Amino acid sequence: MHVxxxxxxxxxxxxxxxxxxxxxxxxxxxSRRELTERSAPLAGLVAAFVFAAQMLNFPVASGTSGHLLxxxxxxxxxGPWTGAICVTVxxxxxxxxxxxxGLTALGVxxxxxxFVTSAVGYGGFRLMLTMLPxxxxxxxxxxxxxxxxxxxxxxxxxxxxxxVGGTTHxxxxxxAVAVVGIHVLIGFGExxxxxxxxxxxxxxxxxxxxxxRRLIPAPALQVRSVEPRSS
Amino acid sequence: xxSRGFVLVGLLATILLAGGFGYxxxxxxxxxxxxxxxxxxxxxxxxxxTSNSPMAGYxxxxxEDPWLxxxxxxxxxxxxxxxxxxxAAFAIRRKRGDLASTGPPPADQPxxxxxxxxx
Numbered sequence: 001m002h003v004x005x006x007x008x009x010x011x012x013x014x015x016x017x018x019x020x021x022x023x024x025x026x027x028x029x030x031s032r033r034e035l036t037e038r039s040a041p042l043a044g045l046v047a048a049f050v051f052a053a054q055m056l057n058f059p060v061a062s063g064t065s066g067h068l069l070x071x072x073x074x075x076x077x078x079g080p081w082t083g084a085i086c087v088t089v090x091x092x093x094x095x096x097x098x099x100x101x102g103l104t105a106l107g108v109x110x111x112x113x114x115f116v117t118s119a120v121g122y123g124g125f126r127l128m129l130t131m132l133p134x135x136x137x138x139x140x141x142x143x144x145x146x147x148x149x150x151x152x153x154x155x156x157x158x159x160x161x162x163x164v165g166g167t168t169h170x171x172x173x174x175x176a177v178a179v180v181g182i183h184v185l186i187g188f189g190e191x192x193x194x195x196x197x198x199x200x201x202x203x204x205x206x207x208x209x210x211x212x213r214r215l216i217p218a219p220a221l222q223v224r225s226v227e228p229r230s231s
Numbered sequence: 232x233x234s235r236g237f238v239l240v241g242l243l244a245t246i247l248l249a250g251g252f253g254y255x256x257x258x259x260x261x262x263x264x265x266x267x268x269x270x271x272x273x274x275x276x277x278x279x280x281t282s283n284s285p286m287a288g289y290x291x292x293x294x295e296d297p298w299l300x301x302x303x304x305x306x307x308x309x310x311x312x313x314x315x316x317x318x319a320a321f322a323i324r325r326k327r328g329d330l331a332s333t334g335p336p337p338a339d340q341p342x343x344x345x346x347x348x349x350x
Contacts, residue, residue: 001261001262001263002261002263003263004264004273004276004277004279005276005277005278005279005280006273006275006276006277007267007272007273007275007276028323031320031323032323032324035320035323035324036324037324038234039320039324040317040320040321040324041234041238041317042238042320043316043317043319043320044312044313044314044315044316044317044318044320045238045241045242045245045313045317046316047312047313047315047316047317048242048245048249048309048310048312048313048316049241049244049245049248049309050312051245051249051308051309051312052245052246052248052249052253052305052309053248055248055249055253055256055289055305055308056248056252056253056256057256057257057258057259057261058256058257059257059259060262063259063260063265064259064260064261064262064265065256065257065258065259065260065261065262066261066262067256067261082320085316085319085320086316089312089315089316089319090312092315093308093311093312093315094308095279095281096281096284097281097284097286097308097311098281098284098286098287098288098289098304098308099279099281099282099284099287099288100279100288100289101279102277102279103279103280103281155262155263158263162272166272167272167274167275168271168272168274168275170270170271170272174270175266175270175272178266178269178270179262179263179266182262182263182265182266183262183263185262186262204232204237205232205234205237208234208237
């Protein structure tokens with residue numbers, strides 16, 4: 001859902017740019033609490049994986065495609081603040097080098113695809129975890145739900161920007177129904193990819209999943225006795 | 232699986248996705264662009280200013296073959312994202328480490344044996 005140049009007017013794009021800059025500052029501060037010694041390469045891996053997965057457009061309806069946004073996935077794997085930074089990195093690289101998403105719309109794209117998806121995706125994920133049994137099996141299911149709701153919410157965010165500063169003047173209700181409607185379908189793809197990816201990591205290294213860190217049982221305290229040496 | 236092994240396997244999967252499968256991704260317009268075309272709110276859309284960059288549209292201009300062109304662009308992009316985000320995370324993390332280890336701990340606080348080790 002990369003917004004190109006020209007969908008939104010200049011003041012709205014600039015305001016979104018300001019939101020993005022302040023938001024990135026908050027993410028940098030927040031990510032300090034999430035990052036550990038071993039998570040720097042993991043942050044790189046998450047960004048690279050989201051970039052690769054975003055290239056893979058899947059068909060959603062006749063003549064329409066969608067792709068992973070990745071905010072929910074990144075937030076669950078590495079923490080919501082760091083996850084938003086990872087997706088921001090992807091969006092900057094895509095805009096500068098791959099002509100995907102307008103340069104003037106970069107603030108809008110960062111706000112919607114990095115901040116909204118990470119916040120909503122992680123919020124939904126945590127909410128689901130409180131309702132599911134406290135086991136690691138619940139994590140991919142909660143990830144599925146969080147990812148699913150993150151996409152239409154980002155689409156709703158676009159409708160909000162369009163209502164404030166769209167360069168065309170269409171009935172906002174029609175735009176909202178069409179944009180959110182197609183993104184419910186794309187959200188299903190997002191949910192499947194996110195659930196499978198989180199499930200795969202849970203299967204091999206559950207301790208590396210930020211969102212699952214409270215579900216990993218602490219190793220039981222073992223009492224070992226040493227046999228007195230017989231000499 | 233060790234952490235380093237995990238990152239290597241993850242990178243391998245990423246290269247496979249970006250390099251191997253990018254070419255077969257759907258060419259249909261993305262959901263937002265599709266709706267914009269149908270409803271007409273793309274009337275003032277401008278071509279991206281970076282559209283003549285060497286990897287615009289996920290196709291490398293350096294390679295003729297369409298599959299290889301997509302693969303080169305995908306793997307290059309993934310590598311740049313890995314480096315960019317990895318360095319950023321390392322810098323954020325290091326800053327915190329520096330703050331945490333300035334000077335000896337105050338005398339009235341118990342020493343953190345895990346960090347300082349036995350004397």
